[in-house]
Amino acid sequence: MATVELRFSALPEHVRTARLVAAAVARRAGVDEAVLDEVRLAVGEACTRAVGLHQNSGVLAPVRVSLIEEEKQFSIEVGDEAPHAVPGDKASGAGGDADVDIEEDDMGLAVISGLVDDVEVSTGANGGLIRMSWPTTPPTAVLP
Amino acid sequence: MDLSLSTRTVGDRTVVEVGGEIDVYTAPKLREQLVELVNDGSFHLVVDMEGVDFLDSTGLGVLVGGLKRVRAHEGSLRLVCNQERILKIFRITGLTKVFPIHTSVDEAVAATD
Numbered sequence: 001m002a003t004v005e006l007r008f009s010a011l012p013e014h015v016r017t018a019r020l021v022a023a024a025v026a027r028r029a030g031v032d033e034a035v036l037d038e039v040r041l042a043v044g045e046a047c048t049r050a051v052g053l054h055q056n057s058g059v060l061a062p063v064r065v066s067l068i069e070e071e072k073q074f075s076i077e078v079g080d081e082a083p084h085a086v087p088g089d090k091a092s093g094a095g096g097d098a099d100v101d102i103e104e105d106d107m108g109l110a111v112i113s114g115l116v117d118d119v120e121v122s123t124g125a126n127g128g129l130i131r132m133s134w135p136t137t138p139p140t141a142v143l144p
Numbered sequence: 145m146d147l148s149l150s151t152r153t154v155g156d157r158t159v160v161e162v163g164g165e166i167d168v169y170t171a172p173k174l175r176e177q178l179v180e181l182v183n184d185g186s187f188h189l190v191v192d193m194e195g196v197d198f199l200d201s202t203g204l205g206v207l208v209g210g211l212k213r214v215r216a217h218e219g220s221l222r223l224v225c226n227q228e229r230i231l232k233i234f235r236i237t238g239l240t241k242v243f244p245i246h247t248s249v250d251e252a253v254a255a256t257d
Contacts, residue, residue: 012169019167019198037229044200048168107201107237114236 002066002077003029010054010063018065019044022076025067029074030136038115039076039134045108046078046130053082053128073118073133081127146170148195149177154253158186163195166203174203178210187219190252199230204237211243220244222252 004025008014022043023036031039043065050063064079112119118133147170148163158181166174181189189210193199211221222244225231234240246252 012167015168016165040198041200041233044167044198048200048202051168107204110237111201111233 003069004067006065006067007062008065010051010059010061012048012051014063015044015047015051018047018063022065022067025069026074026076026134029067029069031074031134032137035134039074042112042115042119042132043076043078045112046076046132049108049130050078050080050082050128053080057082059083069136072136074136075131075133077129077131079127079129083125083127147173149173151177151181154190154249157188157190157253159190159192159249159253161192161195163197165198166196166206167198167200168202171202171206175206175209178206178213182210182213182217182219187214187217189214189219189221190246190249191221191223192249192252193223193225193230194227196225196227196230199233201233201237204233204239207243208239222246222255224249224252 004021006018006021008018019040023040026039027033027036047063047065053059054061054063059081061081064077066077066079068075068077109121112130112132116132116134120131122129146164147166150161152159152161160177160181162174164170178189191207191210207221207223214221224246226247231240231245234243234245244252244255244257246255
């Protein structure tokens with residue numbers, strides 16, 4: 001089971017909360033202080049994307065965030081329940097603001113893949129999942 | 145933290161000072177501000193990001209949208225930013241090649257290229 005699990009209504013105002021919680025749990029798990037900004041940004045991007053997918057497809061279910069502390073790594077899974085959430089799918093673009101939304105969605109994934117070395121994006125008929133992992137420093141190695 | 149916005153005119157440039165967090169929740173306010181400025185005839189914008197604590201791809205999208213709007217009027221959109229964690233986001237998305245990024249408002253206001 002995840003160390004901390006978070007479910008939030010697919011609304012933009014809750015993405016900040018997800019960022020703050022993820023950064024706090026990552027810090028506790030031993031993720032390097034210098035990397036916490038990246039964790040905060042990456043989880044924000046993943047949650048923003050999930051919120052957009054839920055809103056665009058009228059999904060009422062919450063966005064799921066799992067913060068998982070493992071032996072030598074810390075992982076974050078952000079799951080959405082939007083159907084056919086295929087990354088980079090431009091077929092639904094109907095011009096105007098829709099195009100902007102899609103550009104931003106692509107840019108979100110671009111930021112995540114630029115920031116995080118260990119990232120998996122999977123999508124299916126029942127939704128998608130972004131899994132990101134960072135190495136952690138065991139507490140014994142932190143001693144000066 | 146919320147987003148703070150203030151504008152002032154320096155010569156023929158309009159400086160937009162942004163503070164706080166630019167994310168999916170607050171970015172629409174920045175978009176509105178930029179659209180309003182362009183609609184009011186301000187086509188040479190300097191966005192001062194020194195007070196920005198957080199920027200994500202939604203914010204980048206708004207800045208790119210602003211650039212498209214001012215360019216339609218042969219205008220310009222320059223950024224002021226010295227913060228490494230913010231600059232990094234522009235670098236990994238390749239947007240350092242799209243936006244002129246300056247180290248001070250004075251430098252951005254004086255730039256003419």
